[in-house]
Every structure is written in structure tokens, then in C-alpha cells.
Amino acid sequence: MTEHSDAGTVFASKRYTNWPAMTEDLQAGNLHAAFILAPLAMVLAREGTKPVKIVHLGHRDGTCMVVAKDSPYQTFADLRGKRIAIPHRYSNQRVLIERLKEQNGFNDSDVTLIDFPPPEMPAGLKAGQFEAYIVGEPHAARAEIAGFGRILYYTKDIWPNFISCVLVVTQELIDRQPELVQELVSGITASGEWIDQGPEDQLIAGIYLEGEVVPEDQLQATADGTLPEAITMPRDFGISPRMQAAQLGGLYYGQPTDLLKYVLSKPPDRVKYTDLALNREDFAEIQRYAERLGFFSKRPVTADDPFGFEDYCDVRFERGRARSLPLRPAAGSGAEAPR
Amino acid sequence: MSEAMPEPGKTPRRDKITVEGVDKTFPTKKGEVHVLDGVNLTVREGEFLAIVGPSGCGKSTLLNCMAGFERASGGSIQVDGEEVTRPDPKRVFVFQETGIFPWYSVWDNVGFGLGQMPFEAKDEHVMKYIRLVGLEGFERSFPSELSGGMKQRVEFARALAVEPDVLFLDEPFGALDAFTRIEMRREIVRIWEKTGKTCILVTHDVSEALELADRVAIMTRRPATVHSVLDVDMPRPRDSDDPPFREMKDLIFQVLGVERRV
Amino acid sequence: MSHSQAPATWWRKFALGSLGFVVTIALWQVATWGNDITEVPGPWLTLQGLRELATDGVLWRNIAASVFRVAWGFCLAAGIGIPLGVWMGWNRDVVLFFNPTIQMMRPISPIAWIPFAVVIFGGANFMLAGRILFDASDSSAIFLIFLASFFPIVTATTSAVRSIELKYLRSAANFGVTGLGLFRRVILPAALPQILTGLRLALGIAWVVIVAAEMLGVTSGLGFQVNDSRNNLRMDYVAAAMVVIGLVGLALDMAMSNLEASALARRGMSRR
Amino acid sequence: MKLSTRIFLAFGLFLGGITFLHGGLNHGWFADQSRDRLTVAHLPVT
Numbered sequence: 001m002t003e004h005s006d007a008g009t010v011f012a013s014k015r016y017t018n019w020p021a022m023t024e025d026l027q028a029g030n031l032h033a034a035f036i037l038a039p040l041a042m043v044l045a046r047e048g049t050k051p052v053k054i055v056h057l058g059h060r061d062g063t064c065m066v067v068a069k070d071s072p073y074q075t076f077a078d079l080r081g082k083r084i085a086i087p088h089r090y091s092n093q094r095v096l097i098e099r100l101k102e103q104n105g106f107n108d109s110d111v112t113l114i115d116f117p118p119p120e121m122p123a124g125l126k127a128g129q130f131e132a133y134i135v136g137e138p139h140a141a142r143a144e145i146a147g148f149g150r151i152l153y154y155t156k157d158i159w160p161n162f163i164s165c166v167l168v169v170t171q172e173l174i175d176r177q178p179e180l181v182q183e184l185v186s187g188i189t190a191s192g193e194w195i196d197q198g199p200e201d202q203l204i205a206g207i208y209l210e211g212e213v214v215p216e217d218q219l220q221a222t223a224d225g226t227l228p229e230a231i232t233m234p235r236d237f238g239i240s241p242r243m244q245a246a247q248l249g250g251l252y253y254g255q256p257t258d259l260l261k262y263v264l265s266k267p268p269d270r271v272k273y274t275d276l277a278l279n280r281e282d283f284a285e286i287q288r289y290a291e292r293l294g295f296f297s298k299r300p301v302t303a304d305d306p307f308g309f310e311d312y313c314d315v316r317f318e319r320g321r322a323r324s325l326p327l328r329p330a331a332g333s334g335a336e337a338p339r
Numbered sequence: 340m341s342e343a344m345p346e347p348g349k350t351p352r353r354d355k356i357t358v359e360g361v362d363k364t365f366p367t368k369k370g371e372v373h374v375l376d377g378v379n380l381t382v383r384e385g386e387f388l389a390i391v392g393p394s395g396c397g398k399s400t401l402l403n404c405m406a407g408f409e410r411a412s413g414g415s416i417q418v419d420g421e422e423v424t425r426p427d428p429k430r431v432f433v434f435q436e437t438g439i440f441p442w443y444s445v446w447d448n449v450g451f452g453l454g455q456m457p458f459e460a461k462d463e464h465v466m467k468y469i470r471l472v473g474l475e476g477f478e479r480s481f482p483s484e485l486s487g488g489m490k491q492r493v494e495f496a497r498a499l500a501v502e503p504d505v506l507f508l509d510e511p512f513g514a515l516d517a518f519t520r521i522e523m524r525r526e527i528v529r530i531w532e533k534t535g536k537t538c539i540l541v542t543h544d545v546s547e548a549l550e551l552a553d554r555v556a557i558m559t560r561r562p563a564t565v566h567s568v569l570d571v572d573m574p575r576p577r578d579s580d581d582p583p584f585r586e587m588k589d590l591i592f593q594v595l596g597v598e599r600r601v
Numbered sequence: 602m603s604h605s606q607a608p609a610t611w612w613r614k615f616a617l618g619s620l621g622f623v624v625t626i627a628l629w630q631v632a633t634w635g636n637d638i639t640e641v642p643g644p645w646l647t648l649q650g651l652r653e654l655a656t657d658g659v660l661w662r663n664i665a666a667s668v669f670r671v672a673w674g675f676c677l678a679a680g681i682g683i684p685l686g687v688w689m690g691w692n693r694d695v696v697l698f699f700n701p702t703i704q705m706m707r708p709i710s711p712i713a714w715i716p717f718a719v720v721i722f723g724g725a726n727f728m729l730a731g732r733i734l735f736d737a738s739d740s741s742a743i744f745l746i747f748l749a750s751f752f753p754i755v756t757a758t759t760s761a762v763r764s765i766e767l768k769y770l771r772s773a774a775n776f777g778v779t780g781l782g783l784f785r786r787v788i789l790p791a792a793l794p795q796i797l798t799g800l801r802l803a804l805g806i807a808w809v810v811i812v813a814a815e816m817l818g819v820t821s822g823l824g825f826q827v828n829d830s831r832n833n834l835r836m837d838y839v840a841a842a843m844v845v846i847g848l849v850g851l852a853l854d855m856a857m858s859n860l861e862a863s864a865l866a867r868r869g870m871s872r873r
Numbered sequence: 874m875k876l877s878t879r880i881f882l883a884f885g886l887f888l889g890g891i892t893f894l895h896g897g898l899n900h901g902w903f904a905d906q907s908r909d910r911l912t913v914a915h916l917p918v919t
Binding site: 661662665666668669672673676679732733734736739789790821829832833856860863864 | 879883892895896899902917918
């Protein structure tokens with residue numbers, strides 16, 4: 001509960017369909033908080049009309065490179081002269097590719113990068129529009145589940161603990177309502193820890209096992225989807241925090257829960273939600289690649305116009321007090337939590 | 340405006356409309372079209388004058404000039420001594436396919452020219468003319484629900500409602516079937532006799548002219564002028580089979596240079 | 602059709618119409634046999650998706666957003682387009698002044714305007730009594746709908762006024778009706794049928810444009826629903842959204858044609 | 874009732890109705906305003 005309202009703050013999730021729409025809303029002042037690609041956040045901090053700051057990480061890893069199942073490619077070197085689809089010019093996937101090119105001594109002409117909408121990447125691979133694609137989940141898992149794709153690399157194979165999405169907030173929000181930002185960041189830290197290391201036998205508020213009686217006030221969903229309706233989970237789905245997260249994700253992502261279950265469990269370290277604190281070295285390295293790839297072409301980083309960690313990150317909110325999540329023992333859970 | 344009605348049939352005294360030396364040319368892409376060439380014509384008050392001539396000879400153009408819809412290129416047209424410059428509710432024009440408004444009911448159409456009036460007075464006035472043309476009971480109907488003849492009656496009622504001095508009739512029965520045409524001719528003569536308006540009828544149907552008019556002006560081919568004006572002193576109601584009727588008809592056809600027998 | 606036929610009975614219309622409908626559904630079912638929700642879905646999957654979206658409430662929010670934007674864009678376009686069209690139709694110099702510009706801008710598809718729309722309207726929300734009336738995506742979408750509807754309406758109105766039969770104008774002049782009275786009692790009513798046809802056409806175009814316009818830069822509306830479902834690998838939701846787009850578009854068109862019919866009811870022209 | 878008023882009324886009611894519907898459903902006109910709100914945007918992608 002924040003100081004301003006006894007009823008607590010409503011953090012309303014708002015789903016966008018593409019990055020440009022989100023960046024435009026951030027620059028236009030219609031949006032003050034967003035999970036966004038790390039390099040894109042740095043570009044906004046550097047060249048955006050409305051200053052933003054990275055206040056926390058969204059998650060680590062969670063990106064894979066996928067090739068056709070029956071294709072001969074076993075390492076990145078095999079992809080010399082081939083086409084690779086990426087989601088966005090300023091995406092972290094492009095930074096990962098840059099590192100792979102460095103490790104394998106590729107120069108720019110050795111591989112062709114194609115900007116491609118993530119949801120169409122599996123179909124694009126199947127249709128042979130490119131030999132590999134690198135994207136965040138669940139679009140990598142889809143090709144795998146559908147049986148025509150094979151994961152060539154998980155992020156951990158290329159760049160362990162790689163930052164992919166970050167939480168940015170506008171400077172205006174930081175100045176106007178810092179305690180809101182504080183509550184948001186500590187909430188995200190707590191839920192991250194719950195997903196990765198939470199108790200296996202406790203259900204988070206709002207989630208009920210099939211057949212359990214659901215208290216009346218939980219039933220209706222508010223118009224803008226802030227207070228989630230009570231979610232009933234099939235008993236055989238598994239009740240580990242990751243499985244509960246898959247159920248919650250289904251509501252907010254609108255994606256099939258079993259797809260999210262797959263992404264969050266096979267293998268478990270496919271995407272990480274802990275250790276989300278900002279650290280200087282991670283960003284410095286990403287910035288090095290970003291500068292080399294000309295992400296800051298509009299306002300190049302020079303000696304007398306420097307661009308450092310403090311210009312795009314604000315660590316104050318990570319040091320705030322931790323927050324505890326409303327958990328309750330899963331009554332009659334019986335079902336053994338899957339490992 | 341006195342309601343003194345000269346006895347029907349007797350030639351009235353005063354000149355109502357004088358047309359002197361009127362020319363009319365139309366600019367077209369292919370150069371000027373000379374339609375009227377020195378037309379002279381006088382219409383006496385309360386008279387029923389018919390203007391006859393081959394189609395395309397410019398009789399409608401003359402009527403439009405007299406009504407003020409068109410400006411004469413040369414010469415002058417005067418009504419009650421005043422030059423005609425634009426249309427006036429005192430001189431109402433009745434079109435071939437009726438000019439009544441399909442989006443208004445009969446009542447609204449007939450009352451169109453009356454402007455701001457208290458409702459009772461307007462209703463009484465409108466109903467008077469609806470009864471005059473025999474359309475009582477149809478005041479709420481819309482033109483699309485009426486027959487050709489009934490629509491023509493509405494147009495007459497609308498024209499008469501503003502109590503004009505002059506009625507211009509441009510082949511008003513052209514779009515009607517033969518039976519309705521005869522009925523409407525008798526109707527217009529009855530109204531003319533009852534209201535004493537000055538009527539000017541343009542038609543290419545010589546019989547129609549002779550059945551209705553006191554005098555018939557015969558127009559030449561284009562560029563047209565008035566060839567001659569015949570007095571039609573036949574008693575009403577007129578029968579087109581009477582020998583004098585047929586003689587005048589032959590005369591007019593002769594003047595027009597058109598062989599009558601088929 | 603050399604011989605004259607009796608008008609189709611109500612029963613015949615319904616039977617043939619639904620037969621056509623059933624055949625289409627059957628073909629659709631066969632063509633998409635066995636597909637799951639991440640491929641082109643069959644009618645049954647689409648129906649289920651539709652039910653889910655409806656019970657979830659998101660469908661109604663998106664329909665409201667799309668119809669809201671079409672309504673405002675269309676009404677603004679009519680509010681400005683009709684008077685301008687009448688003025689252009691009535692005054693020769695005015696049409697010479699405006700027409701070249703209008704005819705040049707008309708073929709530019711509203712979709713091309715999206716980047717400008719977002720920049721122009723990307724800014725603040727438009728508030729009313731402390732509540733958001735138009736948020737950023739609302740106003741840019743309304744702007745696009747305005748453009749999509751404005752040009753057909755102006756063109757239709759201009760030609761409507763120019764093609765008013767001379768005898769009506771002369772009758773009015775003959776009875777001394779001029780100025781505002783002439784517009785209100787003769788010009789507008791005479792031009793109304795063609796204007797209404799123009800409005801119906803413009804509404805159809807607007808509805809096609811709104812879905813495309815909502816694919817970018819908005820976070821609600823049926824266009825957003827299609828794109829968002831695609832991102833979430835829910836092709837059943839995409840198909841469901843398309844069915845809804847079709848139905849709502851049909852409903853709007855029927856509403857418009859009813860308005861047109863009732864407006865022209867007693868003029869004998871509506872029974873086209 | 875005069876035709877022109879009927880047409881204006883039809884469009885006016887339609888506009889007013891859909892504005893309230895959209896305002897209510899998408900802009901939370903009728904949701905309780907007592908609580909602080911912060912919208913957090915995201916894409917359905919990790």
C-alpha cells in the first residue's frame with residue numbers, strides 16, 4: 001500500500017503489439033513505465049525527447065537461436081553466408097549475434113541479418129526465408145514444439161546471464177512519484193524471486209486449484225484487467241511457482257498456458273527472473289556493442305559528450321525494502337510438484 | 340390586385356406583357372446559336388395566348404425570357420410597363436415534367452411560395468387551392484404516390500396559391516397520356532375562367548392551342564420570330580371536329596408549312 | 602432475365618442466403634481440417650475463440666474502441682464535408698479553388714498518413730471533465746477515419762448539388778425563395794439521396810481503414826485484436842476478430858441503409 | 874418530426890452512446906478513481 005491511497009496502487013498491465021508503438025507512447029508522455037529491449041532503452045535514454053531511466057531488469061536470458069531440425073548447422077560457424085532473422089534493429093538479439101560474429105571471426109558481410117516480426121519467425125524458418133532466427137520466447141519454443149525447429153543456442157550458451165529486457169521509467173515519473181517506482185521495482189524483485197526460488201507448495205493470492213471454493217470478491221475482473229479474476233488451475237498442471245506463473249502469464253500475455261509452461265520449465269534455466277539488479281559491467285559491454293553497431297548514430301558517444309551507466313540507469317529503487325507476496329498453503333494439494 | 344374578372348371570351352382591353360424586338364443568342368462551344376431574332380408580341384390582361392411553332396424553334400426560350408429565367412440578348416420585355424429582369428412570384432412558370440418537390444407533401448408543395456404565415460391562415464389558403472384543383476384528401480400524400488395528372492394539378496395549385504397575375508405554361512401536358520391531357524385541358528380552361536389570370540401557353544400541338552387560346556401566335560423556324568397572330572373567336576367549349584376549328588387548323592399548318600394529313 | 606420475375610419471396614431469400622453461408626462454412630472447414638490454434642483455424646475453433654473473447658470481455662472493449670473511432674471520424678468528416686461539398690457544388694469558383702487539391706489528396710491511402718497521425722496526435726490525451734475522452738491512439742485513429750471518409754463525402758455532396766434538376770432551382774427562384782431558405786428547403790433535400798449514398802460508401806471505406814489503422818500504435822480496437830492475437834500465436838482469436846469485423850461492418854452498413862430508406866421513404870426513390 | 878432533426882438525432886444518439894461505452898470500457902470512466910494507477914507496458918515476448 002502506498003502513502004497516497006489506502007486501497008493500494010493499481011499497476012495496470014498494457015500489452016503492445018510492436019516496439020515502435022511503445023517507444024512512441026513513451027516519447028509522447030502517454031506511458032511512464034515499460035519493459036523494453038535493453039539496447040532500445042539505452043537509445044531512448046540517449047536520443048529520446050523524453051528522458052527515461054532503466055531502474056531494474058525484466059529478466060535474464062530467455063532468447064534462443066533456432067535452426068531447422070534437419071539442417072546441418074551445429075555451430076554458428078556453419079551459418080557463414082547464411083540469413084538470420086532478428087526482431088528489431090536495436091534488439092539485444094542483434095548484440096548476441098555481434099558477439100557470436102566476434103567469437104567466430106565473422107565480418108559484417110559473412111551473415112545477412114533480416115528484420116522480421118517475431119510471431120512469423122517459425123513460419124518463416126519453415127518456408128525457408130532464412131536459415132536461422134534468434135528471438136525471445138515463446139517464439140523460439142514454438143518451432144521446437146511444432147517439431148520442425150531445433151535450438152542451436154540458448155542465451156546462456158552465448159552470453160551467460162545476458163540482460164534482455166529492462167524496466168524503464170520516465171524521468172518525469174521518477175521526479176513526480178518516486179515511491180510508485182519504488183513499489184514497482186520491489187514488487188518485481190519479489191515476484192522474480194518467487195518464480196525462481198519460491199516455495200513449491202504455496203499458491204499465490206488469486207490462484208485456486210480446480211474444485212476449490214473461490215471467495216466471492218475474487219470473481220469479477222475489473223474492466224481494465226488490473227485485479228485478475230480468480231484463476232483456477234487444473235490439478236495435474238503442477239503447482240510450482242513457475243507453473244502458477246505460466247497460468248498468470250496466460251492471462252496477461254493471452255498466450256496458451258501450456259506453451260508458457262514449456263518455456264518456463266524445459267529447461268528451467270531457459271529464462272531467469274532472479275538477480276535482476278543493474279550492474280555496471282553488463283551494461284558497459286552492451287553499450288560497447290551498441291556503439292560499434294551505430295545504435296547512437298543520431299548522437300554519437302564522444303569524449304566531450306560521454307554516455308555512462310549513470311546516464312541511463314538509476315539504481316536507487318533497487319535498494320528499497322523487499323516486499324512479501326501474499327502466499328497461502330495449497331489446501332489438499334496432494335499433487336507432487338514436478339521438478 | 341383587383342379581382343375584377345373580364346367576361347370570359349371577350350377580348351380584354353389593357354396590355355399586360357409587351358415583347359419588343361427581342362433577340363436571343365446562346366454561346367456554345369461551336370460558336371453562337373441565334374435562337375430569337377426580333378420577336379414582337381403583346382399579351383393583353385386576362386387573355387389566354389398560345390405560342391405555336393416547330394419544336395426547337397425557340398418558343399420555350401421566349402417563354403423563359405418572359406418569365407425572367409433567361410435574359411434577352413437584345414430588345415425589351417415589359418410586364419405592366421416594368422422591364423423583366425428576374426423571376427417574380429407575380430408570374431409563375433409551370434414546367435413540362437412537373438417542378439413540384441418530391442420531398443414535400445402536397446400540402447407543403449402548394450404552400451411552398453407562401454412564406455411565413457400563421458398556420459391556420461396558411462392551411463385555409465392552401466386547402467382552398469387544393470380544393471380548386473380537385474385534390475382534396477391528398478394533401479398528406481407525396482408526389483411519388485400520385486399519378487401524372489394529379490402531380491400536374493398540384494403544380495397548378497402551387498402556382499395559383501401565390502395568386503400571380505400571369506401563368507406561363509411550357510407544354511404542361513406533354514408528359515401526360517392522351518385521356519388525362521384532355522381532362523387537364525378542360526381543367527386549365529375552367530381555372531382560367533374562374534381566376535381570370537393571364538395565361539401564356541407554349542405548345543407544338545396545334546389542336547391544343549386552338550382548344551385553349553383566345554389568340555394563337557405562330558413562330559417561324561430558328562432564328563425564330565412571330566410570323567402572325569390569329570384571333571380564335573370560337574365559343575367555348577370548343578369541338579375540334581367543328582368546321583371552323585378544322586379550317587383554322589389547316590391555316591396554321593399551312594403557315595407552318597407542315598402537311599397535316601397522314 | 603428477359604421475362605419479368607416476381608420479386609424474391611422472403612423465404613427464397615433466406616433459404617438461398619443461408620445455403621450459401623453453409624456451403625462457405627463447409628468449404629472453410631474442409632480447407633482447414635485438423636489445424637490447431639497456431640495455424641489457420643477452422644470454423645469450430647473460431648467459434649470457440651469467439652466465445653472465449655466474448656466471455657473474457659476483451660471483445661466488447663475492442664468493438665467499442667473501433668466503433669467509437671469510426672463514429673467520431675465519420676461524423677466529423679460529414680460535419681465538415683457536407684457543408685463544404687454543398688458550397689462547392691453551388692459556387693463555381695469555390696469548386697475550382699478546392700477540387701484540384703481534394704482530387705489530388707483523395708487517392709492517398711489513409712494508411713500512408715499513419716506516421717503523421719501518430720506524430721500529430723501522439724501527444725497528450727484529450728480530457729473531458731477529468732476523464733480521458735480521446736487518448737493518443739483514439740485521436741490518431743479518428744484522424745485517419747476522418748481522412749478516409751472526408752473525401753468520398755465531399756465528392757458525393759459536390760456532385761449531388763451540381764446535379765440538382767434545373768426545374769427545382771427555377772421553381773424556387775420563381776417563388777422568390779433564396780439564400781438560407783433555398784439551401785434548407787430545396788438544395789439540401791434535393792441533394793439528400795446522393796449525399797446519403799455517399800455517406801454509406803464513406804462509412805464502408807472507414808470501416809476497412811479503421812482495422813488497418815489499428816494494427817499500429819494502438820492498444821485497443823479490433824485491428825489491435827488481430828495483431829495482438831497474432832503475436833500471441835492465437836490464430837483462432839485472429840479468425841474470431843475477423844468474423845466480428847465482418848459482422849460489425851455489416852451492422853453499420855445496415856443501420857446506414859435503414860437511415861437512408863427512412864429518409865427517402867416517401868420520395869418513391871428508396872425502393873432501389 | 875422533421876426529417877433533418879431525425880437524422881441529426883440518430884447520429885447524435887449513436888455518437889453519445891458509443892462515447893460512453895468506449896469511455897466506460899477502455900478509459901475506466903466508471904472505475905473507482907480512489908486508487909493510484911501506473912500503467913506498465915510490455916510485449917508478449919521475453
